[in-house]
Amino acid sequence: xxxxxxxxxxxxxxxxxxxxxxVDSMVRASFSxxxxxxxxxxxxxxxxxxxxxxxxxxxxxxxxMVMAIFMVMFMMNPAGLNPMVMVHQHRVAAVAGGLAFAGLxxxxxxxxxxxxxxxxxxxxxxxxxxxLLGPSMLIFETAGVTLLATMVGAVILSSRRGRFxxxxxxxxxxxxxxGGPPAGRQPEGGGGHHHHH
Amino acid sequence: xxxxxxxxxxxxxxxxxxLLAAWLxxxxxxxxxxxxxxxxxxxxxxxxxxxxxxxxxxAPAWYLALAAAGLCVVPFAPGHAAIDSPAGIAxxxxxxxxxxxxxxLHGWSPNAPFPLIGAYRYAAIGLPAMLPSxxxxxxxxxxxxxxxxxAIVDSQRGAWNVLRQPLGLPLFAVAILSLTLRGPMDYADGxxxxxxxxxxxxxxxxxxxxxxxxxxxxxxxxxxxxLFLGGPLGPVLPGPVWLxxxxxxxxxxxxxLGARIARPPPARMLGxxxxxxxxxxxxxxLISGVIAL
Amino acid sequence: MSHLAxxxxxxxxxxxxxxxxxxxxxxxxxxxxxxxxxxxxxxEAALLLVAGAIPDRAAxxxxxxxxxxxxPRRTVRWDGTGDIERALLxxxxxxLGGGESAPDRRPDAPPAPWRGKGDHGQGGEGMMGGTPYxxxxxxxxxxxxxxxxLDRYTARVGPFAPMLPPxxxxxxxxxxxxxxxxxxxxxxxxxxxxADAPDLVAARMLRLLGLPGAADRVAxxxxxxxxxxxxxxxxxxxxxxxxxxxxxxxxxxxxxxxxIEPPDLAALLPGLEWAEAMLALASLPPSSLAxxxxxx
Numbered sequence: 026x027x028x029x030x031x032x033x034x035x036x037x038x039x040x041x042x043x044x045x046x047x048v049d050s051m052v053r054a055s056f057s058x059x060x061x062x063x064x065x066x067x068x069x070x071x072x073x074x075x076x077x078x079x080x081x082x083x084x085x086x087x088x089x090m091v092m093a094i095f096m097v098m099f100m101m102n103p104a105g106l107n108p109m110v111m112v113h114q115h116r117v118a119a120v121a122g123g124l125a126f127a128g129l130x131x132x133x134x135x136x137x138x139x140x141x142x143x144x145x146x147x148x149x150x151x152x153x154x155x156x157l158l159g160p161s162m163l164i165f166e167t168a169g170v171t172l173l174a175t176m177v178g179a180v181i182l183s184s185r186r187g188r189f190x191x192x193x194x195x196x197x198x199x200x201x202x203x204g205g206p207p208a209g210r211q212p213e214g215g216g217g218h219h220h221h222h
Numbered sequence: 223x224x225x226x227x228x229x230x231x232x233x234x235x236x237x238x239x240x241l242l243a244a245w246l247x248x249x250x251x252x253x254x255x256x257x258x259x260x261x262x263x264x265x266x267x268x269x270x271x272x273x274x275x276x277x278x279x280x281a282p283a284w285y286l287a288l289a290a291a292g293l294c295v296v297p298f299a300p301g302h303a304a305i306d307s308p309a310g311i312a313x314x315x316x317x318x319x320x321x322x323x324x325x326x327l328h329g330w331s332p333n334a335p336f337p338l339i340g341a342y343r344y345a346a347i348g349l350p351a352m353l354p355s356x357x358x359x360x361x362x363x364x365x366x367x368x369x370x371x372x373a374i375v376d377s378q379r380g381a382w383n384v385l386r387q388p389l390g391l392p393l394f395a396v397a398i399l400s401l402t403l404r405g406p407m408d409y410a411d412g413x414x415x416x417x418x419x420x421x422x423x424x425x426x427x428x429x430x431x432x433x434x435x436x437x438x439x440x441x442x443x444x445x446x447x448x449l450f451l452g453g454p455l456g457p458v459l460p461g462p463v464w465l466x467x468x469x470x471x472x473x474x475x476x477x478x479l480g481a482r483i484a485r486p487p488p489a490r491m492l493g494x495x496x497x498x499x500x501x502x503x504x505x506x507x508l509i510s511g512v513i514a515l
Numbered sequence: 516m517s518h519l520a521x522x523x524x525x526x527x528x529x530x531x532x533x534x535x536x537x538x539x540x541x542x543x544x545x546x547x548x549x550x551x552x553x554x555x556x557x558x559e560a561a562l563l564l565v566a567g568a569i570p571d572r573a574a575x576x577x578x579x580x581x582x583x584x585x586x587p588r589r590t591v592r593w594d595g596t597g598d599i600e601r602a603l604l605x606x607x608x609x610x611l612g613g614g615e616s617a618p619d620r621r622p623d624a625p626p627a628p629w630r631g632k633g634d635h636g637q638g639g640e641g642m643m644g645g646t647p648y649x650x651x652x653x654x655x656x657x658x659x660x661x662x663x664x665l666d667r668y669t670a671r672v673g674p675f676a677p678m679l680p681p682x683x684x685x686x687x688x689x690x691x692x693x694x695x696x697x698x699x700x701x702x703x704x705x706x707x708x709x710a711d712a713p714d715l716v717a718a719r720m721l722r723l724l725g726l727p728g729a730a731d732r733v734a735x736x737x738x739x740x741x742x743x744x745x746x747x748x749x750x751x752x753x754x755x756x757x758x759x760x761x762x763x764x765x766x767x768x769x770x771x772x773x774x775i776e777p778p779d780l781a782a783l784l785p786g787l788e789w790a791e792a793m794l795a796l797a798s799l800p801p802s803s804l805a806x807x808x809x810x811x
Contacts, residue, residue, distance in 0.1 A: 050274075052330055053274070059323065061265075075307055075309040075312075076309040076369065078318050079307075079309050079313055079315075083312070083316035083318075083320070084319075086316065086319035086320045090319075090323050093345075094342050094345050094346065097342055098665050098691060099666060101653070131417040149308070150308040150309050150368075151308075151368075173661060177496065178247075180350075180492075180496055184489075184492075184493070185489065186489075186493070251728070252727060252728035252731075254527075254552070255526065257523055257524075258520040258523075258526040258527070258529075258552075260520075260523040260526070261526045261529070261561070261611075262559075264523050265561060265585045265586070265587070266585045266586035266612070266616075267585070268558055268583070268585050270754030271625060271648070271705065296675075316778065323803060335670050339689075342691065343692060406743075407727055411555075412725065412790060413677070413678060413722045413723050413725070413788060414678045414723050414790050414793035414794070415678070416555055416556040416676065416677055417555035417556040417558075420555075420556070420558075421556040421558065422558055423558055424558040424728060426558065428559070481726070481727075481728050481741075482726075482741045482742055483742050483743050484724040484741060484743040484746075484747035485725030485747060486740065486743075486746075486747035486748070487749060487790035487794060488788065488790055489791070
C-alpha cells in the first residue's frame with residue numbers, strides 16, 4: 026500500500042515537472058514546479074519523515090510564490106494572454122539534462138541506502154530537532170541569522186522611503202553647514218538621483 | 223471508529239461554522255451574510271477574456287481544502303485529532319503558505335488588471351505577515367516541547383498559552399485577518415481596485431469563494447483556540463463543545479476587529495509588518511522561551 | 516420562488532451605480548441605506564442604477580458596464596425624483612421571482628482579431644510585446660524610483676470606476692502598483708456643491724481604508740467608530756496648500772469643508788502607488804476635478 030502511494034506520488038511529481046516545460050506561462054510553470062515539490066514532500070511524509078516532508082511543502086509554496094511575483098513584475102502578463110514558450114537553448118539544455126540525469130542515476134545506483142527499518146513509535150521529529158540543534162546548532166543559527174539579515178536588507182533597499190526622504194528624490198543627507206553639499210560619501214555617477222519626469 | 227468520528231466532526235464543524243461565520247459577519251462586520259451567499263449563488267457565471275479556466279475553477283476548491291486540512295490537525299478532544307501528526311503545527315504552517323498561493327492564483331487567473339494587482343499586492347503583504355505567525359507557532363510549541371497539537375493542548379492543562387505568551391494571540395490575530403482576507407489585512411480585495419481578486423467574479427464562483435473565506439475563518443479561529451485558549455480543555459462540558467465555544471468567540475472577536483481597524487496603503491503596511499510586527503514576534507519568542515525554561 | 520431565492524431576497528440588494536452629472540451626492544447617500552448594498556464591481560451587482568443623464572462621451576462605457584453585470588440583471592434609471600429605493604427593491608424582487616434579464620448591449624467578442632507575433636505566438640520582442648487581440652502587451656520601461664526596469668502596463672480607468680469621481684477618465688501607466696504616468700482624458704462630471712460635503716469626502720476615504728461600515732455611518736451623519744483612521748493615511752500624501760491627505764481627512768471628520776485649488780493630476784500622481792493615489796483623489800473635493808477646474 027505504502028509502495029503504491031509512493032509510486033503514485035512519484036509519477037505525479039514527474040508529470041508536474043514535465044508540465045513546467047509544456048505550459049505557456051511563467052506563473053503556470055512556477056506552480057507546476059511547486060506541485061512537483063509538494064508531491065516530493067508528501068513522499069517524505071509517507072517515508073516517516075513528517076517534518077522534512079511538510080517543511081518541503083511550505084518552503085516550496087513560499088519560494089514559488091516569490092518566483093511567480095518576480096515573473097509578473099518583469100512580465101505583467103496576466104493569465105498568459107500572450108502565450109510564451111518555456112524552453113529555449115535546446116541543445117545546451119538537452120546535454121545538461123542528460124548529464125544531470127546520468128549523474129543522479131549513477132549516484133542512486135552507487136549509494137548504499139540504509140536497510141534497517143525505523144521502529145514504529147520512534148519520534149523522528151524530535152531526533153531531527155536534536156540533530157539540528159545539537160551538533161549542527163552553530164551552522165544553522167549562523168545561516169538563519171544571515172538569511173534574515175539579507176531579507177531585511179533587501180526590503181530596506183527596495184523601500185521607497187529612505188533615511189533622508191523618498192528614494193525618487195535622491196534621499197540625500199543634509200549638508201554639514203546650511204546649504205552645503207550633502208554630508209557623507211558621494212556615490213559615483215550621482216547615486217540614485219534620477220529624474221524622469 | 224474514532225478516526226471516522228473525528229473526520230465527521232471536522233466536516234460538521236466546517237459546515238456549521240461557515241454558516242455561523244456568515245451570520246456573525248452580517249451582524250458584526252456589515253458583511254453580506256447567508257442571504258448574500260444565496261443571492262450570489264443564484265446569479266449567472268461570468269467569463270473574462272482569455273482566463274486561466276483551470277485555476278479560476280480550482281481556486282475556491284483549494285481554499286476550502288486548505289481550511290479543511292488545517293482543521294484536521296485540531297484536537298477535538300484531549301488526545302484526539304483527525305490527523306494526529308507529530309508535526310501538526312507544521313501542517314498548519316503549510317496551509318498558511320499555500321493560502322497565499324491560492325489567493326494569488328484566484329487573482330491571476332481571470333486575466334484582468336485589478337484582480338492581478340490584488341493578487342500580487344496580497345502576496346507582497348501576505349508573505350511577510352506570515353513570518354510573525356510562524357514565530358508564534360514555534361513559541362506555542364516551546365512549553366509542549368513538541369510540534370504536535372495534541373501535546374500543545376496537553377501542555378496547557380496548568381495555564382493557557384494566552385497567559386504564558388501574552389503577545390501570541392494578538393500576533394496570531396493578524397495572521398488570521400490575513401488568511402481570511404479581512405479588514406486591515408485584506409490586501410486582495412480593496413475598494414481602490416474594485417474588489418481586487420474578486421472583481422471579475424460572479425455567480426456560484428463568487429459564492430464559493432466567499433464561503434471558503436468564511437470556512438478558513440472557522441479553521442484559523444479553531445487553531446487560535448487550540449494554541450492559546452486550551453482547545454478542548456475545560457470543566458463539565460465535553461471537549462468538542464469547549465472547542466466550538468472558544469472558536470465561535472474567536473470568530474466574533476476577529477470579525478468585530480476586522481470591521482473596526484483602518485487598512486493603510488500596502489507600502490505603509492509593509493513597513494509596519496517589517497519594523498513593528500516582526501521585532502514584536504522576536505520579543506514574543508524570547509518571552510515565551512524564557513518562561514518555558 | 517424557490518427556497519434559495521426567498522433566502523436571497525432577504526439580502527440587501529447589490530447595486531452598481533453609473534452616476535451622471537448632478538446626482539453623485541444623492542446616490543452616495545442612497546447606497547448607504549441598509550436595504551441596499553454598494554457593489555464594489557459590476558460583477559457583484561444585480562441592479563445597474565443609471566443616475567442622471569449620461570453624456571454621450573460615456574455611453575459606450577455605460578454599455579460595457581451594463582454587460583459586465585451578471586444575469587439576471589436589470590437597469591433602473593433615476594432622474595433624482597421619486598422613491599428610488601422602492602423602485603430598486605421592486606426590480607430586485609422581480610428578478611428573484613424569475614423576471615426577465617436584460618440582454619447584452621454589445622457583442623461579446625475581443626475588440627480586434629489575434630495579432631500576436633513570434634514562432635509560438637509569444638508576442639513581440641523576445642517573449643514580450645505584441646498586440647494580441649489588439650491590446651498592446653506590457654513592455655519594460657524606465658523606472659521613476661530606483662532604475663530597476665519593470666514592465667509598464669497602460670490601462671484606461673473610468674468614467675464609472677467606483678474608486679474615481681464619476682466621469683473622470685484617466686489613462687494610467689503602471690509598473691506594478693506604482694503609477695509612472697497619468698493622462699486625464701476626461702474630467703469628472705459637474706456635481707452640486709453637496710458633493711464636496713465633508714461627510715461624503717470622509718466616507719469616500721473610509722471606504723478606501725477598508726471600512727465600508729464606517730463610511731456608511733459617516734455618510735448617514737454618525738461617527739465612524741473605527742481605529743487608526745488618520746494613522747492609516749501616509750503622511751505627506753499629495754499636499755495641496757500645505758495640507759496633506761491626512762490633514763484633509765481630519766478636517767472632514769471634524770466637519771470642516773475645504774477649498775482646494777484644482778490639482779495637476781498628471782504631475783501629482785506619478786510616483787505614488789495606486790492605493791495612495793486613489794486615497795489622495797478621494798481626499799479632494801470632486802468639484803476640484805470637474806470640467807472648468809481642470810481646464811483652468
